[in-house]
């Protein structure tokens with residue numbers, strides 16, 4: 001069980017499978033009505049030290065968590081916003097991005113049900129509708145991607161192959177945020193459910209914090225485990241009150 005929140009904690013949340021339940025399609029997810037306000041309340045209670053660290057874009061986060069804006073990193077570390085009012089800083093456009101998307105559209109056309117999600121600085125190839133082809137699709141994506149240069153990486157997540165620029169990940173995003181005035185000196189807790197969250201877990205632990213695994217996926221790094229997004233949201237909801245009680 002997670003210990004009661006402490007005033008020096010910094011919370012880093014993955015989104016899909018962690019804050020919200022998965023859906024059959026990336027745009028099929030539903031954000032609980034009160035989630036943005038709950039995040040904002042925790043943000044206030046923790047001096048601003050609450051961030052979203054996702055494979056999604058920051059633009060997606062802002063539009064779906066409106067009016068709340070948090071420090072954030074999107075597209076697996078390829079873009080970062082160090083404070084709510086700071087600009088979003090992207091990496092330079094990866095050379096492989098556009099040509100790889102074009103090639104994959106052709107290469108994967110014979111697998112009905114495969115969906116290539118366009119993201120400005122990364123790519124996601126979804127095979128939730130045809131999980132039996134996951135291995136073959138992974139092989140094809142890797143083969144084509146590697147032919148486009150050394151600075152591309154492939155991560156097999158939940159019914160998805162995430163293609164990202166090497167050298168950037170959720171761990172580098174946590175490290176960068178932890179160097180800012182809002183987060184510095186705090187104990188980071190990274191909440192995540194998928195293999196793409198392992199870098200975030202590692203960095204949070206390296207900096208003296210905890211990894212909070214969500215859901216059933218096995219990981220060597222979990223300090224604590226919550227069974228599902230509903231438990232993450234229940235924890236989040238309790239943060240302001242518990243901190244207030246501890247202070248009084």
Ligand SMILES: O=P(O)(O)OC[C@H]1O[C@H](O[C@H]2O[C@H](CO)[C@@H](O)[C@H](O)[C@H]2O)[C@H](O)[C@@H](O)[C@@H]1O
Nearest residue numbers: 015016022023024025026054055056158159160
């Ligand atoms: O880092 P996250 O916040 O967990 O985002 C990871 C990816 O999430 C989305 O895909 C996943 O969720 C979809 C909706 O539940 C689901 O249909 C899909 O199978 C999952 O892989 C999103 O589409 C990706 O861009 C994110 O990278």
